[in-house]
Amino acid sequence: MNCPGSETIAAHADGRLEASESALLLEHCAECDSCRRELGILVQPIPPGPVPAPFRARAVKAITRSLARERDRSPLGRLRLAAPRPGGGPGLAAAAAVLLAVAGMVALVLGRGSEKPEPARVVRQTGYPTPPESPLAPPGPVVSPRLPPAPPEREAPRAPEPSPELRPADPKAEDRLVPAPPPPPEPLPSVPAGPRFEETRPEETPARPSHTVLARTLGDVQLTDVVGVVTVKRRGAKESSTLPAVARLGEGDVLSAPRGASFQIEGRHPVVLGDATSVSVAFSAPEQAPWIQIRTGEATVDSTGPTHWIVSDGRVSVVIKQARARFSTSPGEDRLRVACLSEPLVVQPDGGQVYAVHAGEELQIGRASAEVRPLDREVLARKIAAFDAARPRTRTIFYTSCDPVDANRGHFFLQEGSWFKSEQKNEALLARDQKDKTVLASIAPNPRFTWREGLVLRFRFMTNIRSVELALRVDERRYTLTKTLPVDRRSIHQWIPAEVPLAFGSLGFRRDDGQLQLTITTQDHFDALRFGARQQDVYDAQKAYLLVDDIQVVEKEKE
Amino acid sequence: MDERELVDRCIRGEAGAWELLVDRYGPAVHDAGRFTLRRILGSAQDEDVENVYQAVLLALCDKNAHRLRLFQGRSSLKTWITSVTARFALNYVRTEKRKGSLKYAALDDAAGDLPDRELLEGDPEDRERLHAALEKIPSREKLLLKLFYFDGLSYRSIAELLKMPVNSISPLLLRAKESLKRQLVTP
Numbered sequence: 108m109n110c111p112g113s114e115t116i117a118a119h120a121d122g123r124l125e126a127s128e129s130a131l132l133l134e135h136c137a138e139c140d141s142c143r144r145e146l147g148i149l150v151q152p153i154p155p156g157p158v159p160a161p162f163r164a165r166a167v168k169a170i171t172r173s174l175a176r177e178r179d180r181s182p183l184g185r186l187r188l189a190a191p192r193p194g195g196g197p198g199l200a201a202a203a204a205v206l207l208a209v210a211g212m213v214a215l216v217l218g219r220g221s222e223k224p225e226p227a228r229v230v231r232q233t234g235y236p237t238p239p240e241s242p243l244a245p246p247g248p249v250v251s252p253r254l255p256p257a258p259p260e261r262e263a264p265r266a267p268e269p270s271p272e273l274r275p276a277d278p279k280a281e282d283r284l285v286p287a288p289p290p291p292p293e294p295l296p297s298v299p300a301g302p303r304f305e306e307t308r309p310e311e312t313p314a315r316p317s318h319t320v321l322a323r324t325l326g327d328v329q330l331t332d333v334v335g336v337v338t339v340k341r342r343g344a345k346e347s348s349t350l351p352a353v354a355r356l357g358e359g360d361v362l363s364a365p366r367g368a369s370f371q372i373e374g375r376h377p378v379v380l381g382d383a384t385s386v387s388v389a390f391s392a393p394e395q396a397p398w399i400q401i402r403t404g405e406a407t408v409d410s411t412g413p414t415h416w417i418v419s420d421g422r423v424s425v426v427i428k429q430a431r432a433r434f435s436t437s438p439g440e441d442r443l444r445v446a447c448l449s450e451p452l453v454v455q456p457d458g459g460q461v462y463a464v465h466a467g468e469e470l471q472i473g474r475a476s477a478e479v480r481p482l483d484r485e486v487l488a489r490k491i492a493a494f495d496a497a498r499p500r501t502r503t504i505f506y507t508s509c510d511p512v513d514a515n516r517g518h519f520f521l522q523e524g525s526w527f528k529s530e531q532k533n534e535a536l537l538a539r540d541q542k543d544k545t546v547l548a549s550i551a552p553n554p555r556f557t558w559r560e561g562l563v564l565r566f567r568f569m570t571n572i573r574s575v576e577l578a579l580r581v582d583e584r585r586y587t588l589t590k591t592l593p594v595d596r597r598s599i600h601q602w603i604p605a606e607v608p609l610a611f612g613s614l615g616f617r618r619d620d621g622q623l624q625l626t627i628t629t630q631d632h633f634d635a636l637r638f639g640a641r642q643q644d645v646y647d648a649q650k651a652y653l654l655v656d657d658i659q660v661v662e663k664e665k666e
Numbered sequence: 667m668d669e670r671e672l673v674d675r676c677i678r679g680e681a682g683a684w685e686l687l688v689d690r691y692g693p694a695v696h697d698a699g700r701f702t703l704r705r706i707l708g709s710a711q712d713e714d715v716e717n718v719y720q721a722v723l724l725a726l727c728d729k730n731a732h733r734l735r736l737f738q739g740r741s742s743l744k745t746w747i748t749s750v751t752a753r754f755a756l757n758y759v760r761t762e763k764r765k766g767s768l769k770y771a772a773l774d775d776a777a778g779d780l781p782d783r784e785l786l787e788g789d790p791e792d793r794e795r796l797h798a799a800l801e802k803i804p805s806r807e808k809l810l811l812k813l814f815y816f817d818g819l820s821y822r823s824i825a826e827l828l829k830m831p832v833n834s835i836s837p838l839l840l841r842a843k844e845s846l847k848r849q850l851v852t853p
Contacts, residue, residue, distance in 0.1 A: 117741035117749040122829065124740075133828065137809035141756055147817045148702050148752035149745060150826040158696040162716050163688060166723045170684050173727050177679060 110142050111135065120149035176393055323417065325358040325389040328372055328397055329513075331506050331659065332499040335368030337380070353657055355508060358389045361402065367497035372397050374503035375412055379494045381405040391417045394426060399436070407435040407448070407494045418445060423472050428453040434464075435490050442471045446482055448491055504556045505660040510534035517553055522635060524548035527654055535569075538638060538653035546572075546653050547639040555632040556660060562609040564636075566658040568592075571599045572640040572651050577607060580635040585619035588627075599646055602656070609660075669743040677731045688723060691747050695722050698748040702755035705818075714762070718755045722747075725754070799849035807842035814839055 111132055118124045119132050136143040331353045338347040342359030350362065350370075364380040371377050372388060376397065380386065384404025391398040396415035399406060410416060416427040420438040425445060427434065432450035436443065445454055446469040455461045456472050462479055464470045469482050507513045511534065514521050524547070527537035538546035556562075558581075568575060572594060579588040590607050607613060616625050638655045645651035667675075667686070675683035699718035703710035726734045726747075737746055800808050813819045813827065825832040 112736065113749040113753055114736065114738060114740050114746055117745040120749070120827075121741040121745050129829065133809060134805050137805040137812070141753070143809070143812060144706075144756055144817060145749060145752045146827060147813060147819055147823070148698065148705065149749055150823045151701070151819065152823075153697045153701045153748070155693065155697050156700065158693050158719070159712075159716075162696065162719055163692055165716075166692065166720045167685055167688055169720060169724050170688070170727045171681060173724060174679050174681055174684065177730050 110139060113145070116142065116146050116149065120146065323394075323398065324392040325398055326392055327355045327357040327512070328388050328390040329374065329506065329508070330354045330356060330370045330372060330388070331374050331503040332377075332501050332661070333368070333370040334499050335364060335366070335497065337362055337364050337368045337370065339363075353506065353508065353659065356388050358387065358398075360387060360389075362386050362388065364404075367493065369497045369499050371499055371503055372408075374506045376414075377409040377411075377498045379407045379409075379497045381407070381493060396426070401436050401438050401443075403438065405435055405437040405490075407433065407490065409433045409494070409498065418443070423456060423474060425454050425456045425470075425472055428455065428461075433494065435494070439471060442473045445470045445472070446487075446490065448487065448494070500664045501661045502664065503659060503661050504562065505552045505658070507550070507552075507658050508534075509536040509550075509656045509658060519553055520551040522549040522551055523637075524550075524655075535654045535656040536638075538640070538655070540642070544642045545639050546642060546651055547637060548653065548655050549635050549637040550658070551635050552633065552660075555634060557629055558609065558627050558631045558633065559629050559662065560610070561663045561665065562660055563663065564607045564609055564658070564660050565605065566638075567602045567604045567656050568638065569600065569602050569654040569656075570594055570640060570652060571646050571649055572642075572653060573644040573646060575638060575640045575653060577605075578635075578637040578639065579609070579633050580637065581631045582634040584631055586625055587617045589615045589617060591615075596646055670739060673734060673737060673743065676727070676734055679731070684727060687726075691744060692719070692723065694744050694748050695719050695751045698751040699755050702752050703759065706756065706759050714758070718751065718758055721758070722751045722754050726750075795850065796846075799846055802849045803842065803845045807838075807845055810835075810839055810842045811846060 115124065115128070115132060119129050124132065132142075132146075136146055330350070333350050333352050333354070337350040339350045339354065339356065340347040340361045340363070342357070347363065356362070362380070363385040364382075366382050367379065369377060369379040378388075378399075381404050384406060385402040386404075386406050387400040387402070389398045390396070394415045394417060396417050398417040398419070399408070400419045400421060402421070408416065410427075410430040410432055413429045413431055416430060418425050418427060418436050420443040422441070423443050425443065427445070430450075430452055432452055433448040434452055435446045435448060438444070445452070445464065447464040447466050449466055451466065452464045452470075453461060454464055454470050456477050459472075459477060462470055462477060464479055467482050467484070467487050468479050470477060470479050505519075507518050511526055513519065521536075524536045524539050527535050536548045536550070538548035541547050564577070564579075574591050574593045577590045577592060581587070588609070590613065592603075592605055592607075594603065611627070618625060636658065638653060640651065640653050642651040672683055672687060672690070676687055696715065696719050699722065700710045700715045703714055703718065733750075737743065741749075800811065803811075810824065810828075813824050819827070821832055821835045824835050828835075830838075
């Protein structure tokens with residue numbers, strides 16, 4: 108059934124629809140529940156109420172972010188973003204931003220051919236870059252007033268002399284480079300000399316695109332199935348520590364492996380680090396893609412799902428699009444190398460053209476150029492062998508560190524329980540008291556996983572109750588697999604690791620219809636993982652509690 | 667700034683225009699979201715209201731405002747946004763219910779406020795018979811019965827929806843019930 112759009116329904120409610128169209132709509136509404144309800148809402152008096160201020164603030168923030176993302180997608184917007192380099196202060200970052208914006212506009216105008224003016228005439232003087240949140244100037248060819256000679260010292264670097272005529276190169280560019288705001292009231296301390304105007308003007312149209320490392324919003328990424336010795340130096344930490352089996356890493360955390368080691372990103376993409384390799388991993392929010400910065404050595408990624416990847420060496424970065432392939436990356440002498448070991452890759456250096464890299468080829472990306480070269484056959488074989496030797500032999504089917512971040516990212520849905528924050532700033536799932544004198548924590552994994560041989564459920568829990576019941580619910584076939592875990596008195600109030608093979612021998616079951624036979628099939632989806640205990644079983648006369656953390660379902664590879 | 671101009675400026679991605687849109691039409695989104703959740707669930711949790719409020723505003727803006735571009739000015743912007751919000755909230759309830767994450771704490775308390783539930787609950791066989799009979803009566807009468815009994819709309823709201831005078835609703839409803847009864851006794 109084709110439902111009319113919201114506008115037709117709204118127009119009927121406003122009484123602006125033709126009689127014949129209205130009749131059709133009402134006829135449709137007699138059959139279609141959702142359209143009828145929608146129209147029903149419109150004709151009822153809706154009691155007005157104030158919008159809580161935080162709602163509004165968060166919505167505006169989200170919209171601002173979305174607008175910024177949209178701008179970044181347009182080719183011109185990309186040039187605006189220059190990544191602040193480590194070591195470069197805000198002044199330098201601002202300088203880079205202005206430099207790039209100016210260079211971008213020059214390039215833009217040069218590319219236009221017929222209306223090509225003198226490069227010097229399109230350079231605009233800017234004050235300091237305006238924050239992206241600021242309301243943007245209306246589009247249209249705004250001719251900005253001639254600027255007075257700049258005060259001797261400014262926050263941002265500038266061209267050595269104000270250009271005689273200031274014209275926007277493009278209305279879109281105007282959006283980004285707002286006319287210079289009035290100079291700061293008091294002179295700021297001087298900054299290192301900015302780029303000179305002459306340096307920003309290309310002599311001729313560059314033959315190759317200039318690859319600019321985009322500023323990306325980086326979040327955390329989950330690492331699981333760590334095999335071998337990997338040490339992590341957390342951002343700001345003085346010393347390295349060994350990476351636990353499951354960890355969350357973000358920008359600035361540096362992983363090092365003295366010899367071959369491996370882990371999985373987001374529980375599904377194996378990554379093998381070669382000898383003496385050091386990398387950083389994070390999650391890039393704009394592309395919703397894992398981000399890898401290779402510092403030394405070589406990393407091989409087996410991308411098992413349709414996801415983008417961002418690979419960087421700190422100077423240039425590339426987006427590998429929707430890859431379901433294996434690729435390795437290493438930093439060369441001022442060139443980032445991305446070699447394809449299996450299916451073809453589509454690689455786009457930031458701000459550059461798109462390259463197809465086939466198996467046995469390597470893309471070398473420099474600051475302003477990139478080229479595809481064939482790989483030596485022996486080198487290729489060595490890379491593949493190194494990957495196979497060190498890759499993880501287990502596969503994480505489902506993993507959660509039981510915190511709201513995971514839940515927000517849709518790794519699972521919280522059905523019962525609440526978040527508990529411990530002193531170590533590590534969040535865990537706290538079971539909630541139920542009416543039937545039990546405590547229960549329950550999550551629904553997303554996507555649900557099916558039963559198969561060789562699955563093992565691992566988690567850790569802390570409680571003061573004598574025994575804890577683990578239940579895996581299969582809604583469709585109406586049964587629950589159960590496992591009771593006794594808790595020794597000596598181990599109460601401590602994290603207890605649990606490893607439960609999801610196999611018949613170690614699990615009990617309950618069928619909703621009470622029958623005593625059960626066949627599990629590989630089609631059975633687990634809809635919920637529940638952790639429960641009876642309050643009356645508590646040790647001592649305390650308040651019963653149950654904490655659950657780091658739930659992981661792994662599949663062991665068959666030999 | 668009139669509606670059209672505001673929409674155009676928002677489509678061009680002007681942050682200031684979006685802020686104005688949130689100020690002018692955000693309350694309508696908020697009220698409609700809360701109202702719809704209350705109608706369906708009996709109560710509206712702040713968290714759910716905010717989810718709907720934010721998702722609707724963001725959906726208008728996301729992907730280069732492709733949702734906002736759908737607005738052609740056939741209705742007022744406020745009614746359109748209310749309509750979009752209602753549709754979104756109805757879908758939200760459906761998906762959240764599936765996830766099991768909505769809370770129905772206040773549902774029972776508010777049940778008295780809700781439409782005649784006897785029609786919806788009760789014996790499944792009766793219900794099936796009722797729905798079969800509903801399919802046989804004229805669509806206008808069917809709509810009327812559903813609006814009154816399933817959705818719990820007042821005479822005034824039904825009149826507004828059908829673009830009819832309020833005092834004509836009662837006899838129409840009576841007649842619709844008669845034809846439904848006829849269908850039920852003579853299958």
